[in-house]
Amino acid sequence: MPDSNIIYRHTRATRVLHWLNALCVFLVLGSGLQIFNAHPHLYWGQYGADPESAALSVGSFPGWATIPGYQDLAMGRHWHFFFAWVLVFSSALYFVLSFASRHVQRDLLLSRAQLAPSHLARDFWDHARLRFPTGEAAKNYNSLQKLAYLLVLFVLAPMLLATGLTMSPGMDAGYPWLLSLFGGRQSARTLHFICAMTVVAFIVIHLMMVLLAGPINEVRSMITGRYVLPGSKAK
Numbered sequence: 001m002p003d004s005n006i007i008y009r010h011t012r013a014t015r016v017l018h019w020l021n022a023l024c025v026f027l028v029l030g031s032g033l034q035i036f037n038a039h040p041h042l043y044w045g046q047y048g049a050d051p052e053s054a055a056l057s058v059g060s061f062p063g064w065a066t067i068p069g070y071q072d073l074a075m076g077r078h079w080h081f082f083f084a085w086v087l088v089f090s091s092a093l094y095f096v097l098s099f100a101s102r103h104v105q106r107d108l109l110l111s112r113a114q115l116a117p118s119h120l121a122r123d124f125w126d127h128a129r130l131r132f133p134t135g136e137a138a139k140n141y142n143s144l145q146k147l148a149y150l151l152v153l154f155v156l157a158p159m160l161l162a163t164g165l166t167m168s169p170g171m172d173a174g175y176p177w178l179l180s181l182f183g184g185r186q187s188a189r190t191l192h193f194i195c196a197m198t199v200v201a202f203i204v205i206h207l208m209m210v211l212l213a214g215p216i217n218e219v220r221s222m223i224t225g226r227y228v229l230p231g232s233k234a235k
Helices: 012-037 074-099 105-108 116-128 135-139 143-166 176-183 187-211 215-223
Strands: 007-009 227-228
Touching: 012 074, 012 187, 012 215, 074 105, 074 143, 105 143, 116 143, 143 176, 143 187, 176 187, 187 215, 215 227
Parallel strands: none
Antiparallel strands: 007 227
């Protein structure tokens, strides 16, 4: 008789694409920081090269955060562009499968009740006190999880792709409207950096929540799909 305390939380396709995307994000971020270190200043508009006129000067990132770990702009660009396109295609496949299986519509869209300020405040307060859902309530994402995933999937990911394309001079002839949309190549670079750092913040918070919620159960569910509802024990 099947254990009612165990559910299969993620499909095989979701698990495979999750780890592929995680690897690609790690490589794209590291190589992106390598590229950024070549000129760690951000501008607004079409042009910018003088650090004194920078809208924001961040400073160089340490070698342990870049790919490769030593200064090599050409190699960083090769890694960045290759794995960025791998990430684009694997993410596109994830989108198609998620919509086809109704994962997005069923699991990520918020109900009207979940959008209520009181409900959002309660979920936030529960997270702040590290009170995670148990039993049947743990089968579904809470409102904060849904908002975070929707932000990454439908705001940050498209922005990173669009601003990345805008920075490429090769796109000027076919898609000149991209430069107008973002107010120039340097503006696109600044937005690209801000979105990337927001993704880093999401990853850090995500990993912290995994550790606090029970890393063995959480990681196992993303490897085998088998998830034990918190507050119960697998037989």
